[in-house]
Amino acid sequence: MRRLSCFVSAFMLAILAACDSTPAAGGVNSNGVPNTLRVGIIPNMAPDKQSARYAPLQEYLAKRLQAKVELFVATDYAGVVAALAAKKVDVAYLGGLTYVQAEAQVDVRPLVTEIDKETGTKEYFSGIVVRGDSSHQTVQDVVAAKGAFAFGDVSSTSGSLYPRVMLNASGADCSRSAIDKCPPLGRVSFTGGHDATAQAVANGSADAGGIEIRILHRMEKDGKVPQGRLRVVGSEKVMGYPWVMREELGDQAGAAIIAAFKEMRDPALLDLMQTSGYQEVTDADYAPVKKHATDLGLLTRR
Structure with a gap:
């Protein structure tokens, strides 16, 4: 990659x-x-x-x-x-x-x-999401399940960098030398954007994904992702x-x-x-x- x-x-x-x-x-x-x-x-x-x-x-x-x-x-x-x-x-x-x-x-x-309208500051939230009906409650659960994970663009702050930080803090070992390796996660993909990541998790092609939370909320508001279809299991504040x-x-x-x-x-x-x-x-x-x-x-x- x-x-x-x-x-x-x-x-x-x-x-x-x-x-x-x-x-x-x-x-x-x-x-x-x-x-x-x-x-x-x-x-x-x-x-x-x-x-x-x-x-x-x-x-x-x-x-x-x-x-x-x-x-x-x-x-x-x-x-x-x-x-x-x-x-x-x-x-x-x-x-x-x-x-x-x-x-x-x-x-x-x-x-x-x-x-940011949601935080009232210069910072916003990056998050890791799963489907609403998933048994995963934490990022540790996501890592332990060894499933498929979707990032956005390789160079996305909230769709790639901070999700990797959260995964590593929860027991993963996202590689410095191979961007598409995050053991013990079984498969890592890059969707190219937050909207595509949301859809990948929603339709089941990925078990979890990294996304900018305010973009998820906009998609829910616009009806592009049904309310409750995705659930946030971990988040980190990011400078705007x-x-x-x-x-x-x-x-x-x-x-x-x-x-x-x-x-x-x-x-x-x-x-x-x-x-x-x-x-x-x-x-x-x-x-x-x-x-x-x-x-x-x-x-x-x-």
């Missing part, structure tokens, strides 16, 4: 490198922001749904920053990191793990994260998804982008973004994520 992930990243870089990587004509505007601001987004749900979902944010940022805003939704998490490395993306919405992986390769700065920028954009651009998020007031847009507002974050906020990623062999520094 690690070799496959590296291949995907290399493939994405090759595609991106084939395009012109020079800044947009006309340089930057009075906010210090590029006249064409390229925004990358990780696909924590199906990429086609992600693009449509962020269209109102694209419009808001364009008006607020007085710039043309182009959205790029990668097919996987590694694709956004590849886009940052190739300078095809200026600003990106990343998970905590994706951020520390990007920061190990590219000069990037975290700017803001959303205030950071919006980051490439350092070379500079302090003026950083301040303008931070202000745009912190001054977002439109209730409909905030509701769409599943938040009540935004708060600033720094690299220090992601120290726990960086430590877990290092311990589990998911972080390679330049």
